[in-house]
Amino acid sequence: MVLARRSFREAIIALGSDIPKPEFVNLSAGWETFNKTGVALPKETVEVLKSECDCALFGSVSSPSTKVAGYSSPIVALRKELDLYANIRPVVGVAAKAGDKPPVDLIVVRENTECLYVKQEQQIEGPNGKEARATRLITERASRRIGEMAFKLAEARPAKQLHIIHKSNVLSITDGLFRETVRGVPALSGKYGDVTIQEQLVDSAVYRLFREPEIFDVMVAPNLYGDIISDAAAALVGSLGLIPSINAGDDFVMGEPVHGSAPDIEGKGIANPIASIRSAALMLRHLGYTKGADRLDVAVDQVIREGRFLTPDLKGKSTTREVLDAVLGKL
Amino acid sequence: MVLARRSFREAIIALGSDIPKPEFVNLSAGWETFNKTGVALPKETVEVLKSECDCALFGSVSSPSTKVAGYSSPIVALRKELDLYANIRPVVGVAAKAGDKPPVDLIVVRENTECLYVKQEQQIEGPNGKEARATRLITERASRRIGEMAFKLAEARPAKQLHIIHKSNVLSITDGLFRETVRGVPALSGKYGDVTIQEQLVDSAVYRLFREPEIFDVMVAPNLYGDIISDAAAALVGSLGLIPSINAGDDFVMGEPVHGSAPDIEGKGIANPIASIRSAALMLRHLGYTKGADRLDVAVDQVIREGRFLTPDLKGKSTTREVLDAVLGKL
Ligand SMILES: CC(C)[C@H](C(=O)O)[C@@H](O)C(=O)O
Ligand SMILES: CC(C)[C@H](C(=O)O)[C@@H](O)C(=O)O
Numbered sequence A, B: 001m002v003l004a005r006r007s008f009r010e011a012i013i014a015l016g017s018d019i020p021k022p023e024f025v026n027l028s029a030g031w032e033t034f035n036k037t038g039v040a041l042p043k044e045t046v047e048v049l050k051s052e053c054d055c056a057l058f059g060s061v062s063s064p065s066t067k068v069a070g071y072s073s074p075i076v077a078l079r080k081e082l083d084l085y086a087n088i089r090p091v092v093g094v095a096a097k098a099g100d101k102p103p104v105d106l107i108v109v110r111e112n113t114e115c116l117y118v119k120q121e122q123q124i125e126g127p128n129g130k131e132a133r134a135t136r137l138i139t140e141r142a143s144r145r146i147g148e149m150a151f152k153l154a155e156a157r158p159a160k161q162l163h164i165i166h167k168s169n170v171l172s173i174t175d176g177l178f179r180e181t182v183r184g185v186p187a188l189s190g191k192y193g194d195v196t197i198q199e200q201l202v203d204s205a206v207y208r209l210f211r212e213p214e215i216f217d218v219m220v221a222p223n224l225y226g227d228i229i230s231d232a233a234a235a236l237v238g239s240l241g242l243i244p245s246i247n248a249g250d251d252f253v254m255g256e257p258v259h260g261s262a263p264d265i266e267g268k269g270i271a272n273p274i275a276s277i278r279s280a281a282l283m284l285r286h287l288g289y290t291k292g293a294d295r296l297d298v299a300v301d302q303v304i305r306e307g308r309f310l311t312p313d314l315k316g317k318s319t320t321r322e323v324l325d326a327v328l329g330k331l
Helices: A002-014 A029-039 A042-054 A074-081 A140-155 A175-191 A204-209 A223-235 A276-287 A288-305 A318-328 B001-013 B032-037 B043-052 B074-081 B138-156 B174-189 B202-211 B222-237 B272-288 B290-306 B320-330
Strands: A056-058 A088-093 A105-111 A121-126 A129-139 A159-165 A196-200 A218-220 A246-248 A253-255 B054-057 B086-092 B105-111 B121-126 B128-141 B162-166 B196-201 B218-221 B246-248 B251-257
Touching: A002 A276, A002 A318, A002 B162, A029 A042, A029 A204, A042 A074, A056 A276, A056 B138, A056 B246, A088 A140, A088 A223, A088 A276, A088 B272, A105 B320, A129 A140, A129 A175, A129 B138, A129 B174, A140 A159, A140 A175, A140 A218, A159 A175, A159 A204, A159 A223, A175 B128, A196 A204, A204 B222, A223 A253, A223 B202, A246 A276, A246 A288, A253 A276, A253 B202, A276 A288, A276 A318, B001 B162, B001 B272, B001 B320, B043 B074, B086 B222, B086 B272, B105 B138, B128 B138, B128 B174, B128 B202, B128 B246, B138 B174, B138 B218, B162 B202, B162 B222, B196 B290, B202 B222, B218 B222, B251 B272, B272 B320, B290 B320
Parallel strands: A056 A253, A105 A218, A159 A196, A159 A218, B054 B251, B105 B218, B162 B196, B162 B218
Antiparallel strands: A088 A105, A088 A246, A121 A129, A129 B128, A246 A253, B086 B105, B086 B246, B121 B128, B246 B251
């Protein structure tokens, strides 16, 4: 986690005058924080983010795999607290030659505030044992704003294709609302007339992502499907350690590597820093610092293409520090 | 659909004395039926299945992609009506040489009656527009019986590994109940002590299915995750047109090819009959007709390995009829 933050910080500092006077503050969240303070997401973290920061990077944190009283995933809470309604996850392979079309090049636009992530769950003792229920919430408002975001991103791309991912053959009301609301965005906004709209059931979408990823350009999905298809897409480009994301709202943006905390390699210094560096790039691009963002991405592309400094997840032998230095050296 | 049924029927008849005196009855369900009769799953279909049949094959049917008043997916309804609580989906590649270990060899055991498939959905007009809610139900009873089925299948395999697929880092109550109940099966039943239990979050499971499918042996999952991971696994072996499944309850079993109705090739006579033939084999095995089931599977393996008669989904040029005849010729 510290190294993820360090990669992020050093990458931004290395951009020099492209990013005028960056200032950094460390804030805590997660399992370690919970063990120290009794809360996974301290109030102070949220308040400082809201009052003092323009953006943030969320380094992956560990969560316990069994239910622990009082513990709740801090990333889910942060998305809600800061109303970061769009989780944007570009999955882009690196072509063998600079300038060539990459083998996979798509963006997953994931709704980030509702679906089963509203975490309204109850358990009762029924006549045949325990019964647990969770609520899946889909609103017109949230579907519309994520739809807008997806259309905007699709329109800016050469292919201008938007796939709506749903399961409305089973969830005709909730996924039906998502699907129809997203479809309605062009009519409502009077924009995006040149974006082609397609659809795919979530199960088929995963199947086709594996079989023919080139058919996808921008994919928009409710929260849980988006979680799953972004991992599926990530598998296509070689390592989760490459995939960045941002959690974006109207007033705030938070970068987040898509990979988890990888407890199996913790402390070994070999975590891939690329997802964090690319998350910095994505965040900067979202904030309008296009030049700095491009420079970071080009530097990462070069390092991957050369293949001299790669972490073990990419079958290399380098450490996090060595890969970070290789990227910084290209800037 | 007719051809799927025909493949199924002819394969069973061709087994001769291995399956004593099979009798067949055609029953209707689906979109066409809905258009003719106003219901997607006629009462008669359910009643004849319950009173006269030992087993069934469900040929894929089309469902409309938008909500149509009165229409509801017949497969979901059939699973519920007949209490076919386990959806068993073996995904097995064909090794280049007979007797070799296939590249992918796993079974998805999907809970088939609850989760979001209970279809309890409502929509209201909220202060900011429409709001839709669906209920996700997980019970101890259903989790226990699917757990039992999964352990039983895992125990019969060389690797004896069971992966529980869930998302309890977000859904700590519903997926927590699923996870703990399945984990509790060995203690409760006093069996399965030699099965190794592992876990994987659903998003990571999809990622790892792509990256290292060999780590999976038997996977047990709540309904929706099972739907998605079985499609993901299917992508690994070349075509959805190869993947069989059964919907099994305590008193009835229904075969079902995992692929959909493939409207893009409808009427062309080139749908892959293998998923239907393998579904027949799986169903027969479940009913205790091991010898007949093995003969069918071996015949299919031979046809795939020879590669002379394959449908276009496997890059071949044969028709459904030709592939079916090739398989029957091997029996
Ligand atoms: C850690 C977990 C709560 C999170 C999610 O499901 O959103 C993660 O999988 C992600 O994709 O960011
Ligand atoms: C057709 C649809 C309702 C069904 C499901 O989701 O169960 C299908 O995808 C399947 O896997 O059998």
